[in-house]
Amino acid sequence: MMKYNFWLKNVLICLFTLVSISSGFAQSKKSKSFEPVDFADPIIGTMSKYELSNGNTYPAIARPWGMNFWTPQTGDMGNGWTYTYTADKIKGFKQTHQPSPWNNDYGQFSLMPITGQPVFDQDARASWFSHKTEVAKPYYYSVYLADHDVTTELTPSERGAIFRITYPETDSAYVVIDAFDKGSHVEILPEQRMIKGYTTRNSGGVAENFKNYFIIVFDKPFTYTQIVENGQLLANKDATTTDHAGAIIGFKTKRGEEVIAKVASSFISFDQAAINLKEVKDHDFESIAQAGRDRWNEVLGRVEIEDDRQDLLRTFYSCLYRSTLFPRDFSEWDAEGKQWHYSPYNGQVLPGPLFTDTGFWDTFRSLFPLLNLLYPSMNTQMQQGLVNAYNESGFLPEWASPGHRASMIGNNSASVVADAYMTGLREYDYNTLWEAVKHGANNVHPTNSSTGRAGYTFYNELGYIPTDSKITQNVARTLEYAFNDWSIYQFGKSLGKSEDELAVYKARAMNYKNLYDPSTKLMRARSTDGTFRSPFDPSGWSRDYTEGNAWHWSFCVFHDPQGLIDLMGGNHEFTAMLDTVFVIPSYEGMNSRSMIHEMREMQIMNMGQYAHGNQPIQHMPYLYNYSAAPWKTQYWVREIMDRLYLPTPDGYCGDEDNGQTSAWYVYSSLGFYPVAPGTNQYALGSPQFKKVTLHLENGKKVVITAANQQKENVYVNSLKVNGKKYTKNYLDIPTLQKGAQLRFDMAPTPNKQRGTTKEDAPYSFTNELKK
Numbered sequence: 001m002m003k004y005n006f007w008l009k010n011v012l013i014c015l016f017t018l019v020s021i022s023s024g025f026a027q028s029k030k031s032k033s034f035e036p037v038d039f040a041d042p043i044i045g046t047m048s049k050y051e052l053s054n055g056n057t058y059p060a061i062a063r064p065w066g067m068n069f070w071t072p073q074t075g076d077m078g079n080g081w082t083y084t085y086t087a088d089k090i091k092g093f094k095q096t097h098q099p100s101p102w103n104n105d106y107g108q109f110s111l112m113p114i115t116g117q118p119v120f121d122q123d124a125r126a127s128w129f130s131h132k133t134e135v136a137k138p139y140y141y142s143v144y145l146a147d148h149d150v151t152t153e154l155t156p157s158e159r160g161a162i163f164r165i166t167y168p169e170t171d172s173a174y175v176v177i178d179a180f181d182k183g184s185h186v187e188i189l190p191e192q193r194m195i196k197g198y199t200t201r202n203s204g205g206v207a208e209n210f211k212n213y214f215i216i217v218f219d220k221p222f223t224y225t226q227i228v229e230n231g232q233l234l235a236n237k238d239a240t241t242t243d244h245a246g247a248i249i250g251f252k253t254k255r256g257e258e259v260i261a262k263v264a265s266s267f268i269s270f271d272q273a274a275i276n277l278k279e280v281k282d283h284d285f286e287s288i289a290q291a292g293r294d295r296w297n298e299v300l301g302r303v304e305i306e307d308d309r310q311d312l313l314r315t316f317y318s319c320l321y322r323s324t325l326f327p328r329d330f331s332e333w334d335a336e337g338k339q340w341h342y343s344p345y346n347g348q349v350l351p352g353p354l355f356t357d358t359g360f361w362d363t364f365r366s367l368f369p370l371l372n373l374l375y376p377s378m379n380t381q382m383q384q385g386l387v388n389a390y391n392e393s394g395f396l397p398e399w400a401s402p403g404h405r406a407s408m409i410g411n412n413s414a415s416v417v418a419d420a421y422m423t424g425l426r427e428y429d430y431n432t433l434w435e436a437v438k439h440g441a442n443n444v445h446p447t448n449s450s451t452g453r454a455g456y457t458f459y460n461e462l463g464y465i466p467t468d469s470k471i472t473q474n475v476a477r478t479l480e481y482a483f484n485d486w487s488i489y490q491f492g493k494s495l496g497k498s499e500d501e502l503a504v505y506k507a508r509a510m511n512y513k514n515l516y517d518p519s520t521k522l523m524r525a526r527s528t529d530g531t532f533r534s535p536f537d538p539s540g541w542s543r544d545y546t547e548g549n550a551w552h553w554s555f556c557v558f559h560d561p562q563g564l565i566d567l568m569g570g571n572h573e574f575t576a577m578l579d580t581v582f583v584i585p586s587y588e589g590m591n592s593r594s595m596i597h598e599m600r601e602m603q604i605m606n607m608g609q610y611a612h613g614n615q616p617i618q619h620m621p622y623l624y625n626y627s628a629a630p631w632k633t634q635y636w637v638r639e640i641m642d643r644l645y646l647p648t649p650d651g652y653c654g655d656e657d658n659g660q661t662s663a664w665y666v667y668s669s670l671g672f673y674p675v676a677p678g679t680n681q682y683a684l685g686s687p688q689f690k691k692v693t694l695h696l697e698n699g700k701k702v703v704i705t706a707a708n709q710q711k712e713n714v715y716v717n718s719l720k721v722n723g724k725k726y727t728k729n730y731l732d733i734p735t736l737q738k739g740a741q742l743r744f745d746m747a748p749t750p751n752k753q754r755g756t757t758k759e760d761a762p763y764s765f766t767n768e769l770k771k
Contacts, residue, residue, distance in 0.1 A: 036300035037293055039310075039317035042136045045656050047085040047649035048101075053597050053613065055652035055661075056101050057322070058083040061141045063292060064299045064324045065355075065378060066158045067332070068265060069096050072134075072143060073110055077122055077180055078201075080104040085649040089126040090145060092178060093154060093163070095214070095265060099326060099357035099658050103401045106202035107212030109184075111261065112176040113165045115148040118248045120228045125176055138321050139292025155289040157279035159332065160264035164285045167253035174224065174250040175261065177216065181244035188225045188238045188247050193218045195247055196270060205403035207347030213273045214265040217281075224250030260285065267342035268349050272332055299324050302374045303666075306691040307709075314647035316669055316689075319662035323370055326658040327358035327382060330402060344403030345393035355385040358658045359399040361408035361480075362615050364415040366663040369674040372423040373733070376697055383420050384428040386413070390436040395443075395451045404448045409473050409546050410480035411440050411453050418491035419677035423733055434495055437488050441481075441505070453481060464514040467525035467533050467544060475515055475525050476546040476616070479556045482512040483676075486559040486765055490678050509765060512557050513567065521568050521577055523554040539589030539609060547598045549589050551581050551609040552617040558676040561626040562764030571627040578623055582608040582636070601654045605644060610636075612644050613654015618664050619675045622683040625729035626761045631715055631750030633729075634686035637668050638714035641688055670694075670704060671744060672731055679763040680733045684755075686714050687744055700739030708746045717747035718754065729755040730762035 045055020062069040073094040074087035080101030082094060092110030114125050127145035135142040142153040150173075151166040167173040179186050183200035195216040202210060227237040228246035251259060264277035280288055300320050305313060331341040331353045341354040358367075371379040390396050396413035399405045414437045421430055442460070445451035453459065455471040459481050465474035486509035492502045517524040517532050525533040525544040538550040545553050555578070557564045565574040586603045602611035611617055621636035644653040645665050656662055667673045671687030690709045694702040708717075719726045720743040721735070731742075761767075 035297050036303075036317050036320075037138060037296040039313045040138050040296065040300060040321035041314055041318045041647060042138060042141075042321070043085065043131075043649055044318045044647060044651040045322075045649070046083055049081060049084060049086075050101075051597055052600055053652070053655045054650035055656045056081075057652075057656050058096070058098070059136045059141060060096075060325055061136070061138065061154060062156055062325060063139070063158045063295055065327070065329045066156065066325075067329055068156065068159055068161070069098075069325070069328075070094065070141070070154055070156050070161055071096050072141065077178070078104075085131070088128055088130075090129050090143065091122045091126045092176070093152060095161075095212075095263070097328065097357060097402070099359070099401050100655065103359075103399070103405060103407060104203035106206065106210075106402060107199060107265070107267065108180055108201060109197065109199045109212070109214055110178045110180075111163060111216070111263070112178070113145065113148060113150045113152050113167070114174050114176060115150060115168065115170050115172055117172070118174050118224065118226060118233070118250060120176055120178070120231060120233065120246055120248060122178070137293075138296045140289050153285070155285060155292055157288060157292070158329065159266070159276040160262065160280040162280050162283070162285050162288050163261040163263065165259045165261065167251075167255075167257055167259065169253065169255035171252045172250065173253040173259070174248050175218075175259075177247045177249070179245045183243060184245040185241040186227065186239065186245040186247045188222075188227065188249065190222050190225055190238075193221060195249065197245065197247075203401070205401050205405045206344045207403070209347045210267075210344065212265050212267055213270045214263065215270065215273045215277055216261055216263045217277070218249070219260040220251050222249045223252055224248070266332055267330070268332055268340065272334070272340075275335055276332060296321070299375070302695050303670075304693040304695065305689050306693075307689045311647050312669075312688060315645050315651070316666065318647060318651075319645070319665045322656055322662035323367060323659040323666055324375070326363075326367075327355040327400070329381075330354040330356045330385075341388070343388075343392045345389060348392070350388065350392065352388050353381045353385040354388050355382045356397075356400045356402040359408055360412040360416055361398065361410050362657040362660040363663075364412040364419075364677060365615060365618060365660055366667055366674055367659040368416045369419055369423075369677045370663045370666060372420055372425065373736070374694065374696070376423070376425055379420055380425050380427050383417065383425060383430070383433065386417065386436070387429045387432045390432065394439075395445050396433075396436045396440050398451050404445060404451045406448050406450045408450060409454070409477050411484040412480065413437065413440060414484040414487040414491070415677050418487040419674075421491055421494060422678050422680050424737065430495070434492065434497075437491065441485065441488060453477075456481075459511070460508075462514075462528070463508070463511045464526060466528040468527045472543045473546045475523050475544045475550075476548075476553055476556075478515055479512050479523060479553060482509055483556070483558050485509045485511070487678050509559065510563070512560070513563070516564075516567050518567070520550075521554075521573070522550040523556075524550065537589070537592060539584060540592035541589055541596075541599060542592065546616070547596065547614050548611065548616050549592070549609070551584065552611055552614070555620045555623060556616055558619060559679070560765040561623055561675075562761065563766040565627055566766065571629070574627045575624060575629050575632070578620065578627070578632070581610050581617075581620065584609045598654060605653050607639075607643075611654075612640055613652070613661075615657065615660060618661070619673070622673050622675050622685060625683045625755070626764065628756040628761070630684065630729045630755040630760075631752060633683070634715050634750070637673075637685040638688070641665060641668055642711065671706075671742070676763065681730045681763050682733065683762050684716070684719070684729050684731065686716060686746075694736075696737065696739070698737065700737065702736050702740050702742065704742045704744070706744040706746050710746070712748050713746040715747045715750045716744055716754070717751045718745045719743065727754055727757075728760045
């Protein structure tokens with residue numbers, strides 16, 4: 001009876017304490033308004049797999065554009081799906097640099113706290129976990145590892161991180177350090193409570209001397225040490241260099257005891273890793289977490305939203321968080337405060353910035369324009385990083401991770417470079433970038449056909465890449481090269497280059513016309529002799545296109561919609577073709593080739609042939625602005641936002657792709673979108689929020705208000721810009737950069753008189769040539 005009374009007394013005390021803490025926490029939360037980072041959810045998009053992408057994301061616990069990300073690892077070593085929401089076991093906490101599961105990771109290693117037996121095998125050390133005990137914020141992650149009775153928390157800096165591990169009372173508390181296979185090194189230094197090592201594991205795009213050097217320092221002496229060599233635990237050894245190196249260190253702990261591990265890494269050297277460790281060395285867990293929170297609020301706070309719809313706020317700030325992760329800053333700072341980077345292109349350590357882990361095929365569309373609008377100083381550094389990449393490799397990267405990767409098509413670095421300059425960025429070596437874009441337009445990388453222009457000789461001579469050239473994706477390449485040539489032309493014109501030098505790019509910008517088939521009003525592959533491919537299935541996902549079909553690619557004339565309208569016979573015919581995309585059943589074309597996840601994602605979204613889960617067609621709903629039917633743009637962009645973006649683990653409708661699909665939502669929810677980067681214009685859409693204030697770097701503000709904002713009020717009845725009635729279907733970027741007031745009046749029915757004149761249409765190259 002005495003034991004029972006003692007137990008009951010302790011239970012009551014615990015309950016009273018918990019209620020008091022919870023009440024105090026609730027009161028403090030109630031009195032404190034939420035900040036932008038509170039709405040950013042790293043778990044969105046993680047319910048994905050090889051066969052179906054709902055984002056193909058992982059919880060990236062990081063600083064904005066940070067060199068290193070951290071993530072819980074549920075997948076096997078080397079598996080690109082490093083964390084999946086449906087998994088129920090965690091195998092480690094991994095430093096990652098993965099831009100997507102398709103490009104996989106590089107420079108990765110992991111820590112895993114365990115108790116009981118000292119085991120290294122990833123399945124043996126794995127622990128059950130629940131999302132109910134998981135907390136994921138951009139700057140902080142925590143989870144309870146049930147099999148080990150351990151709570152693991154982590155918070156990162158740009159190049160370092162702090163782990164806080166709470167153990168039970170045990171003589172067998174351990175941390176497993178896994179440097180992964182494919183060549184690694186680990187060394188235990190007990191007197192310094194330190195683990196040093198490096199990993200060479202990568203998925204390509206590196207020089208032969210590539211290493212990620214890491215240092216881990218604990219605040220508690222080791223009572224157990226063990227080197228692991230290719231899965232074997234070795235006694236009386238303190239270091240190994242082998243295929244798969246690892247270590248296990250152990251402690252005796254009291255219940256609730258916290259063990260702190262401070263981690264940093266470098267692509268340059270161990271000495272530089274020690275310098276990078278200073279980011280966290282003299283700081284405690286809370287201060288690094290708070291600094292991370294403050295940094296994210298600074299970045300996300302560039303967009304201030306006044307709206308009470310929580311799900312929309314969660315979706316928006318989660319998308320803005322994803323839009324400010326990549327490209328990552330690959331540079332480091334030495335003891336004198338000078339910036340250096342390891343070059344994955346030539347293996348040298350060189351001065352200045354370098355950024356990586358982005359595919360321009362995806363991100364030229366809206367991610368880089370968003371940087372130019374909200375974070376121009378970051379993109380200024382990125383442009384200088386492109387200068388360095390060109391000087392170190394002879395080419396601008398098209399898909400970098402960390403160096404040139406054989407992924408996707410196009411020469412879209414030209415768009416990224418041109419748009420930055422056109423929107424006012426100047427503090428970098430743009431003259432070298434001019435030479436770089438010309439070189440990329442007339443060459444192909446000797447070992448990587450995704451860099452430069454594959455098939456450029458055919459394109460330059462014929463005006464298109466023929467289907468009998470043995471170069472796949474010929475229609476897609478031709479269309480992108482034409483836009484890229486227009487980008488080069490605009491960049492060169494802004495630089496003051498001569499008409500003689502620019503003439504060839506001006507002419508090639510119209511090469512898209514060479515693949516237009518008037519009998520189908522679609523872009524169609526042609527042979528060298530000029531005959532169109534036959535038979536032809538517009539819904540077929542053929543090898544002439546990239547991850548799509550003719551319905552997706554025929555509207556990829558970003559720089560000249562008016563020219564495409566003229567080819568199709570005028571506004572009425574063009575609008576009908578746009579409408580048709582949404583009408584043809586989504587199952588059409590599913591049997592045209594072996595299934596890829598993009599096909600399945602389009603099918604199940606049930607929006608006809610509109611495939612928002614992939615990039616080529618994402619701009620297409622905005623094209624109604626060019627054919628005097630802007631209300632159709634307004635309808636469809638709101639449909640896409642409402643139906644295809646959710647604040648849930650399956651919240652995306654396809655690959656998120658390094659911020660591109662997220663940036664589409666960020667722009668669209670504001671009410672405009674960059675159909676053609678480099679035009680200095682945004683095409684108008686339908687704003688989703690009641691009031692938004694953009695805090696620009698130059699101190700100016702863009703205030704966007706939407707009267708009568710409701711879910712069903714998707715149409716723009718009227719718009720005033722700086723107090724004046726405005727009927728155009730576009731906004732000039734310089735107008736916004738000076739600070740602006742946009743006042744939309746929303747309605748449940750379309751205003752079919754607004755935005756219907758030729759003068760209301762956004763930029764088209766055809767119209768420029770007529771002037």
